[in-house]
Amino acid sequence: MGAYDAVVIGAGNGGLTAAAGLAQKGLNVLLLERHNIPGGCATSFCRGRFEFEVALHQLSGMGTPEKPGPLRMSLASLGVLDDLEFVEMSDLFSVSMSDGFRLTLKADRDQVVSALEKKFPHEKAAINRFFDLAYKYANEMLAAFYFKDPDPSREKYPVLYGYAFKPANEVLDEIFSDPLLKGVLSVYWGYLGLPPNRISFAYLAMLFFVYIEFKPFHIKGGSQALSNAITSRFLSNGGTARFNCGAKRIVVENGAVKGVVTDDGDQIQTKYVVSNASQVTTYAQLIDRENVPDQIFTEMGGRSLSPSAFTMFIGFDCEPDTLGITESTNFLIERFQSDDTVFNRMRSIDITDETMVLSCYDVSDPEFSPPGTCQTNIVTLKYGEPWMHIPPTQYYRAKYRCAESMLRRVEAIFPEVRKHIEELEVATPLTHMRYLGHPNGAIYGFEQHTKDSMFFQPGRYSPIDGLYFASGWIGDCGFQPTLHAGMSAAKSIIRKLDAA
Numbered sequence: 001m002g003a004y005d006a007v008v009i010g011a012g013n014g015g016l017t018a019a020a021g022l023a024q025k026g027l028n029v030l031l032l033e034r035h036n037i038p039g040g041c042a043t044s045f046c047r048g049r050f051e052f053e054v055a056l057h058q059l060s061g062m063g064t065p066e067k068p069g070p071l072r073m074s075l076a077s078l079g080v081l082d083d084l085e086f087v088e089m090s091d092l093f094s095v096s097m098s099d100g101f102r103l104t105l106k107a108d109r110d111q112v113v114s115a116l117e118k119k120f121p122h123e124k125a126a127i128n129r130f131f132d133l134a135y136k137y138a139n140e141m142l143a144a145f146y147f148k149d150p151d152p153s154r155e156k157y158p159v160l161y162g163y164a165f166k167p168a169n170e171v172l173d174e175i176f177s178d179p180l181l182k183g184v185l186s187v188y189w190g191y192l193g194l195p196p197n198r199i200s201f202a203y204l205a206m207l208f209f210v211y212i213e214f215k216p217f218h219i220k221g222g223s224q225a226l227s228n229a230i231t232s233r234f235l236s237n238g239g240t241a242r243f244n245c246g247a248k249r250i251v252v253e254n255g256a257v258k259g260v261v262t263d264d265g266d267q268i269q270t271k272y273v274v275s276n277a278s279q280v281t282t283y284a285q286l287i288d289r290e291n292v293p294d295q296i297f298t299e300m301g302g303r304s305l306s307p308s309a310f311t312m313f314i315g316f317d318c319e320p321d322t323l324g325i326t327e328s329t330n331f332l333i334e335r336f337q338s339d340d341t342v343f344n345r346m347r348s349i350d351i352t353d354e355t356m357v358l359s360c361y362d363v364s365d366p367e368f369s370p371p372g373t374c375q376t377n378i379v380t381l382k383y384g385e386p387w388m389h390i391p392p393t394q395y396y397r398a399k400y401r402c403a404e405s406m407l408r409r410v411e412a413i414f415p416e417v418r419k420h421i422e423e424l425e426v427a428t429p430l431t432h433m434r435y436l437g438h439p440n441g442a443i444y445g446f447e448q449h450t451k452d453s454m455f456f457q458p459g460r461y462s463p464i465d466g467l468y469f470a471s472g473w474i475g476d477c478g479f480q481p482t483l484h485a486g487m488s489a490a491k492s493i494i495r496k497l498d499a500a
Ligand SMILES: Cc1cc2nc3c(=O)[nH]c(=O)nc-3n(C[C@H](O)[C@H](O)[C@H](O)COP(=O)(O)OP(=O)(O)OC[C@H]3O[C@@H](n4cnc5c(N)ncnc54)[C@H](O)[C@@H]3O)c2cc1C
Pocket: 009, 010, 011, 012, 013, 014, 015, 032, 033, 034, 035, 039, 040, 041, 042, 054, 055, 056, 057, 058, 059, 060, 245, 246, 247, 248, 276, 277, 278, 281, 309, 311, 379, 435, 436, 437, 443, 444, 470, 471, 472, 473, 477, 478, 479, 480, 482, 483
């Protein structure tokens, strides 16, 4: 296969933008992907007449053409913005509880505040205090980190310094007394992987800020359209992609990358590798042990794996309103429970009263599914470990038992669903493990405990010269962070080459 300036391992978001960013600058780049399509989580699959979205519920950081967000600007700089059509969602999310409680928050700060004030009039002052605090936090965070203040201090950024390491539940308890309101305001923990007592308030504040200010979006054609567009741009800039062909080994000599060996046994020479595979896989499986400094394993040993997911994809023979689904993003809650109970539920196989998110893309984009139909994607977070102990002969029984429980929970809120099912597919943590290659099927990389939050993440660099990372394993997870991670890795390599 010869020599390349750089090899990118994995065509998930981070791998794709790294490859496209390097090829755009004229580098000769090889992209290796084990799966037969690009995207990693950002893919789709077909059953019957439906093309199901695998992962994307709400794309963050896009903003509008008039008020572009960081992701819109990045996609423009990669040359893919005009190849895609983005669909703005009007709702932030809706919370539906089995006892009949319903609340929809629109993606607008004033409307969020007034909807909450109407439902929780006794907490009016606290609601305003919460959003003032979240916005102050986000603005200080952007000034200090995004705009890279060279001289940040506690005096300049009192809210950032005061709240960056506070668990989200402590801040909610400080401000509110109504447990239902605290539950509603913390549902976004599902996008982070840990309940509010284990994540920093920083994440909750930033999520509200980015989704309100830059609006939640979906993509026409789903996240696969985004992955395809970046792949096409990479190829048109001279890149080479090989699908159904993983990287088996990264060759390291004297502390520096020398090449990559593919699953097919081809030996490729290169001085630069960007790994979109997990750090665990990269260091423990792709590189010979004697070439990995001990300190790497010590550091990784201090981190834990995020949950995976149990997901049900349903294609219906009717439009969303026939099912009573009127919002794109619906958190389905049986009852709000203690954070420790929620955490323990994620560690069990069966589904009973877990929080779930149900997305119906057809609400914002009526053309998403074939005419007269719609689809939903319902997810609850589950750790992969217990699934790995299920004997193969019992796997299907466990999978469909959980699917039935999940369907019953959905029926409790939307009673018409069962009679309109045309297609149904289920993904367990083992499915995610198989398709992504991540240990335990972890979908959010390492867990983002307060102590491992954005301020302590391992980052794209490696002590091995020429090895870079671009994925949800080295920073925040989600589309926006991982797409940016790939572009940052590409920039680091280009800077290094320019300096040489
Ligand atoms: C069910 C679900 C719902 C989600 N919802 C949202 C959402 O609404 N909003 C949001 O922002 N984020 C969401 N996310 C998170 C988001 O999808 C991920 O954080 C992001 O896509 C991860 O991108 P990544 O770059 O880390 O690569 P990944 O998607 O993890 O892909 C890694 C790629 O590397 C490949 N690979 C691994 N090993 C090798 C090897 N040895 N050789 C070659 N290739 C290899 C894999 O095949 C895979 O294609 C969701 C995720 C899931 C699973």
